[in-house]
Amino acid sequence: MHEAAPTGVKDLFPARKVLRHSVRGQVLDALRAALVDGELAPGEIYSGPALGERFGVSATPVREAMQQLALEGAVECLPNRGFRVLSRTPRAMAELAEVRALLEVPVVLRLARTVPAQAWAELRPAAAAAAEAAEAGDPAGYADADRAFHRELLSLGGNEQLVSVAQGLHRRSQWPLPGVPRVRRAELVAAAAEHTALLEALIAGDLPLVEQVLRSHFGTA
Incomplete structure (x- = not known):
């Protein structure tokens, strides 16, 4: 069985402007958005x-960004051919x-017993940013805002290693399945609404509701 030839990129997806400073980071962000x-x-x-x-840069920052995506499990390197x-x-x-x-449910439930209501309330702007991206029907923007919300949520526990592991798992969970249509705006809006519901439950100190919302958010209810 012959390997498929490398796919060209013209007209496959919109060009994303890449700034000259921090080129590798800009390319990595653009590729992550294209994946989502x-x-x-x-x-x-x-x-x-x-x-x-396509990005108007040399191949070097693209290869460096792709190697990072390979470490994250998004692509595999094919020597002398490219990346699948x-x-x-x-x-x-x-x-x-x-x-x-x-990972997250027991941590948040533990924090819910000790973190004051005001600290949870301070996460409302992060929830609002996710809701804004959802309303705009922007999957990549929502993915970034979603991760940011969960990062702020878990960061209240002060365990940086846990936050790092959770963020890696979260990013991998945001890549779409093959052949599945682009996520619909209504699905994004519903997911974003769960962030707000979670915060309100945390502010109220309603632990059963906190667990219920979290498990629904992860689809494990």
């Missing part, structure tokens, strides 16, 4: 020079949701 939006298709092979041409976007399965996504719930 489904513009980089699972199973397809992309070459560094072709992507570099890895396919995900419904089972893998369900397993990620389960692991995230096992």
Whole structure:
């Protein structure tokens, strides 16, 4: 069985402006957004020079960004050919949701017993940012805001290692499944509303409701 030829990038997804400072970081952000939006298709092979041409940069920062994505489990490196976007399965996504719930639910429930209401209330702007991206129907923007909300939530525990692990799992859970249509605005809005519901339950000190909302958010209720 022959390998598929590397896919060109022209017209596959919109050009994203790459600033000259911190080129690698800008390219990495653009590629991550393209993954979330489904513009980089699972199973397809992309070459560094072709992507570099698309972004208006050399192939070097593209390869560096792709190597970071390989470490995150999003792509695999194919020597002398480029990078293949890895396919995900419904089972893998369900397993990620389960692991995230096992990690985050007990931590948030523990924090709910000690963190004052005012500290939870200070997370409302993060929840509002996610809601704004959801209302705009922007999956990539929502993905960033969603991770930021959960990062702020878990950071109240002061365990940086836990936050780092949770963020990595969260990012992997945001890559779409092959062949699944772009996430709908209504789905984003519903997910964002759960952030607000969670904060209100935390502010009220309603632990049963906190757990219920969290498990629903992770799809493990």
